Amino acid sequence: MGLVQGMQTMVVKGEGAYILTEEGSRLYDASATLWYANIGHGDARVVEAAADQMRELETFQTWGGFLNPRAAELADRLSERHAPFPDSKVLFGAGGSDAAELAFKLARLHWQRKGAHEKRTILSRENAYHGLHAFGTSLYGNNDMRSLYGGGNLIPDTGLISRDDIEAVRRQVLEIGPERIAAIAAEPVIGSGGVHPPADGYLEGLRALCDEFDMLLIFDEVISGFGRTGEWFASDHFGVQPDMTMFAKGITCGYFPLGGLFVSRKIWEPFWSEDPEFIYHFGVTYSGHATGCAVALKVLDILEEDRLLPRVKHLGTRLANGLREQVAAAPGVKTARSVGLIGIVELSDGIDARAVSLVMRSSHGVLARPLGTTAIALAPPFISTEAEIENLIDALSTAPASAPASS
Structure with missing residues (x-):
């Protein structure tokens, strides 16, 4: 396969709330790719x-x-x-x-x-x-x-x-x-x-x-x-x-x-x-x-x-509580906010969102989208479990302090 300019991750398969890469990583899709994988990947009914x-x-x-x-x-x-x-x-x-x-x-x-x-x-x-x-x-x-x-x-x-x-x-x-x-x-x-x-x-x-x-x-x-x-x-x-x-x-x-x-x-x-x-x-x-x-x-x-809208309300409450009580108080985080299952974590000065995203991948198996260099965007799939939301909150609470500082 010909080379593509820039650093690329080859995504080869989707399974529910997860994507699989060519290298064999299985990652929780915490941003629903570009805000759209709401019912998850690979639903046979669709x-x-x-x-x-x-x-x-x-x-x-x-x-x-x-x-x-x-x-x-x-x-x-x-x-x-x-x-x-x-x-x-x-x-x-x-x-x-x-x-x-x-x-x-x-x-x-x-x-x-x-x-x-x-x-x-x-x-x-x-x-x-x-x-x-x-x-x-x-x-x-x-x-x-x-x-x-x-x-x-x-x-x-x-x-x-x-x-x-x-x-x-x-x-x-x-x-x-x-x-x-x-x-x-x-x-x-x-x-x-x-x-x-x-x-x-x-x-x-x-x-x-x-x-x-x-x-x-x-x-x-x-x-x-x-x-x-x-x-x-x-x-x-x-x-x-x-x-x-x-x-x-x-x-x-x-x-x-x-x-x-x-x-x-x-x-x-x-x-x-x-x-x-x-x-x-x-x-x-x-x-x-x-x-x-x-x-x-x-x-x-x-x-x-599948009653996914009531599920969004339930999971959205857990996400909001986690962002407010854990993530917003974590080292390296400036602020965090959400509505339903859409949210963002703004990072402290000097912390690069791209580096934080990579740490979240390696430490928690979470794929979250950097929004520029200063924030992490969140849009968990509606089919997410409470355990997956908890893991996302844990990743957001620890990764900013672990990421290398931007130059």
Whole structure:
């Protein structure tokens, strides 16, 4: 096999909450790879559902008057049983970045249809991450990372608002002019930007501002959706209802690339009139992919039949207690926090997260993702046992002090 640039670990197999490497290591997947292996690896029920669908019809386009049964079934099930708000419609893409692009384009088109052509600006929070398509890159909440793509915004009329201070957000909205703002986008729990739960009253404040100034509120639940906080959506957890919700990772748990968008009535209804003046032209080659939708349907079955959301609440309480009582007080740790089964450990100055991650592998058999060089991200699979959560807490409590100091 040809060499790949950089240090690489070859992962050759997945078994439940564990991955196996080419060298023979068996590691607990404490970050659910990139936040998505919620039901674990290698679940035969999902494999069989995908194979059965491929034998019947792998997929066919959902353009030009065509549809497939699995896409229709999944859209109906999501709208009727799992939507974060009532009376929703669903649009599909191939992942979270597609979902973001879908939402932001639709937000602008919504106001264009209403004749408010000046309402084009999309705002996101500091530390936000909404994928790496053009809109997502423009709304990246990390200026240093945006500079990797040439600096500035790839798409004009995009900008950042305060992550936690709702009064600062109000001032920013008034400075820009609410008559120019189409939507505010927010991850209810910021994920890749550092696992930041919302400040008290922040999400409620965003909802109130959007209502007051006639702006759309878009939630990015690509990470938090489908159970990560212990509820189907983090909007349920925090009791705040958006106008659109992006989803991806948890809908298929890594078994197939799929993402999409829940859309509220006030946005979708004009497109469903008998003779709509505007048609929303958005789709990618694999929108509504039949096999992907079959996988998603089986994942939803598993989440319900195996009662994994109550399990997340139970394990999430143990994780939160362990982070607060043990990890946060451990040498080399600055702070630790979590919501449900998503968390982070921020390390003391001079301690490199990459080195800590390697110590966790060797000492406890735990694979945890460094978030940059200063923190360890956590997203345990929903199928984890209490013993595995305990081992994770032990690893996080001891590895920072054992890791070599950064130079």
